[in-house]
Amino acid sequence: MTRPFKVEISESQQELEKALKHATTASTKERLQMLYLLKSGQVTSRRSLAELIGRDQATITRWVRKYKDGGRDRLLEVKHAPGKLSIVSEEALKRLKQRLQEPQGFHSYGQIQQWLVAEFQLDIAYKTVYELVRYRIGAKLKVPRPQSTKQHPKSLSHFKKNFL
Structure with missing residues (x-):
């Protein structure tokens, strides 16, 4: 005998629909779609929800557990690896x-x-x-171009003024 599939969703159907339209990543869309389908009453069992979304029942169970523990924010949070620490302090x-x-x-x-x-x-x-x-x-090593020591400073300024 299986456990009954009861999930209390605090968001309204309109909120979920709007969030689903503005979702940018595929994982976010899948999870919001799960909430939307449950809220709208289109699915009643874990198996039918898993088939409709295209995920395993264990994944649906894990997502529901996350939602029950921390709400929509916890369900949609994406964890990233911290990465390697820099050698340079x-x-x-x-x-x-x-x-x-x-x-x-x-x-x-x-x-x-x-x-x-x-x-x-x-x-x-x-x-x-x-x-x-x-x-x-974001720096570049700027080294001035070499200038001739024989160059006359007045003729240089005159050239710069009258060049264009």
């Missing part, structure tokens, strides 16, 4: 940002590597340093 990252903003800055990513070893004892691969500076900090 926040302090090192902050000091690197400051150093990159200084006028002398760095001339190469290799120089940044050496600075990280000297300051923080962090031996990091060149590629990692490049990705850290370029993508995480």
